[in-house]
Amino acid sequence: MTRIDRARCRLKAHPLALDAALAAGVLGCMVAGSFVDPHGEHGVTWGVRTPDPLSIVLMALGAAALVFRRRAPLTVLALTGAVSLIECVTGDPRAPVAMSAVIALYTVASTTDRPTTWRAGLLTMTVLTGAAMLAGPLPWYAQENLAIFAWTGIGATAGDAVRSRRAVVQAIRERAERAERTREEEARRRVAEERLRIARDLHDVVAHHIALVNVQAGVAAHVMDKRPDQAKEALAHVREASRSALNELRATVGLLRQSGDPEAPTEPAPGLDRLDELAGTFRSAGLPVEVARADQGTTLPAAVGLAAYRVIQEALTNVRKHAGPEAKAEVSVVRVGPNIEITVLDDGAGPDDRPPGDEGGGHGLLGMRERVSALGGFLTTGPRFGGGFRVHAILPVKARTAAPGEPGGPGRPGGPGEPGETV
Incomplete structure (x- = not known):
């Protein structure tokens, strides 16, 4: 197992710690993005503006909610959507608080079904984009307003794609396991059928010939003293029956001892x-x-x-x-x-x-x-x-x-x- 595999296993074993680290990273990105002005005189400039206290509080609340995104994805989406809506209406619309809502929407899409993803995604996109365009301080056609619409759509689409891929991988894994179980069951069934067939053939051969040997041996013992000719005839039948039994047993045992496919029988099956x-x-x-x-x-x-x-x-x-x-x-x-x-x-x-x-x-x-x-x-x-x-x-x-x-x-x-x- 490589280091990457070991690290992945450890992260899967502690999902809450992984979500906390993700929330911290998202908070860092939102805070850093709030200091960037994409429309400066020299292009994107750093440190030209600073976020107001309300924006910082909203970013912290949105990031904190992401810690519990696996346990209650819809609730986390509602909380992050609420703080994003407040930021769009009352705060600086250029502060990237909506990033937490995008991550929450991705989680909903990746952990629920497609109808839920459609409903949650359309509702989030409509509410946030509409609030920013209609109630925000920027013009409705501003780049920041369109970015909210685009990023929420990307979050929902990416989450749905991940969920579909997981479903396909799980279906392939289940199909492979089912095929393996079917092969094992078929092998056991064939072994059981072959054992029954061999036991049935051996019983038919042995029971028939041994019964004849037993009868003829009894006749020979009964007439040995008074009618030796009849006793010799009975013993001849005993010899013939025992020879037939040995030949059939030898053929059956020979088939069992073969390592490959059995050869075609030299004598047709009786009918x-x-x-x-x-x-x-x-x-x-x-x-x-x-x-x-x-x-x-x-x-x-x-x-x-x-x-x-x-x-x-x-x-x-x-x-x-x-x-x-x-x-x-x-x-x-x-x-x-x-x-x-x-x-x-x-x-x-x-x-x-x-x-x-x-x-x-x-x-x-x-x-x-x-x-x-x-x-x-x-x-x-x-x-x-x-x-x-x-x-x-x-x-x-x-x-x-x-x-x-x-x-x-x-x-x-x-x-x-x-x-x-x-x-």
């Missing part, structure tokens, strides 16, 4: 074109799955296809985990107008007659709901009449982001965060 393969993995784990499709070969955007795939994957995983060993699942994919509807049904009651996903503390249904809501669709889940569970998702064929208050958005049925529907 409904891999629905039969997904159903086959569950059939090999002992869950009968029937698939019915009536989507007329609809080509879905990658985001919609991935969301549909993950919804079906999570729903079938929940059936495998919670619906019991005798449960069966049905998957239907139907094109209805501009939407694609996904329905997963099962007929199992689950342990202790609880519907799948009613344990609480998990994130499966919440993750499904977030995926669907992010695309502008909505998801409904709940137990079926007579037993079983139902997952129904409606996704727009053309992906879009759901706004707050829209179906599937926050605050509407099917939006994220409804209680009692997490796995």
Whole structure:
């Protein structure tokens, strides 16, 4: 920080002292100007005339009022205008008492609004100039009378310009601060969204494959002694499921470890074109799955296809985990107008007659709901009449982001965060 900056900071910290110094300087200028005759024989001459006592008193009163110009600008303008008016009418009109009124008018213009500046400026200019022209001892066209009009106008204009510049600088500063806050909030929002996306993907991958590994490992342990061939087949499924889980985890961790922009994936994101393969993995784990499709070969955007795939994957995983060993699942994919509807049904009651996903503390249904809501669709889940569970998702064929208050958005049925529907 330079000396000028330090001095400016000290002056801003003590405004009353600054105004007192300004008042002393204005008083000195007024007193010095009262000794000057601008119309002397040799031009401007010094010491030819002396101010009368009344002029000195009026100059002192006007300067003293300027000490409080920041605290009460309009009051100070009224006081300095009054002493200037008295000087114009009764004293020597060539004594520069009006200088204090000019400074006060500048303060009003720089600290108030423009309408106030116009009213105060016109009133001060009219009263002082009119009094000097009509009631003063000099002719109305005298240079001193016109100088009052000019200097009051300059004071009001300069103060308004300073106020406008301060407003512009303040607006620029506020805009910069708002932009900085917006950037920080946007960065935090993107980080939170990315964390949710990664957590959701990891949950989908791990929950699906680990559920299959758990089921097949249980089968292998059950038939190891009596049917070793079936146990080997179950262990082969365990190996395949664990290899798939490791590959997907390795790909996800690889993306997280990249310092720059992620490279394009070497394998397309899963979609409904891999629905039969997904159903086959569950059939090999002992869950009968029937698939019915009536989507007329609809080509879905990658985001919609991935969301549909993950919804079906999570729903079938929940059936495998919670619906019991005798449960069966049905998957239907139907094109209805501009939407694609996904329905997963099962007929199992689950342990202790609880519907799948009613344990609480998990994130499966919440993750499904977030995926669907992010695309502008909505998801409904709940137990079926007579037993079983139902997952129904409606996704727009053309992906879009759901706004707050829209179906599937926050605050509407099917939006994220409804209680009692997490796995």
